[in-house]
Amino acid sequence: MTATAHPDRHEHAASIGAAVRTTREGLRLDQETTALLAGVSTRFLRALEHGKPTVQLDKLLAVLDVLGLELRIGRRGA
Helix, strand or coil, X not given: XXXXXXXXXXXXXXXXXXXXXXXXXXXXXXXXXXHHHHCCCHHHHHHHHCCCCCCCHHHHHHHHHHHCCCCCCCCCCC
């Protein structure tokens, strides 16, 4: 199976986007301020929050860092 054919890709991207949005709103940060602090565009942040499955990892990590979030890797089903 190729990376583009992975059936859960959109679901994972949507989950990450929802976590980013929920955390940002909980911190009472607007998209413009968050994007500025992370060094990304508001367009990127909007796409991330809407679950775009093809975002740049360095930009994702910058946003997560600003929000105090981290990305963890684990085995499925474990």
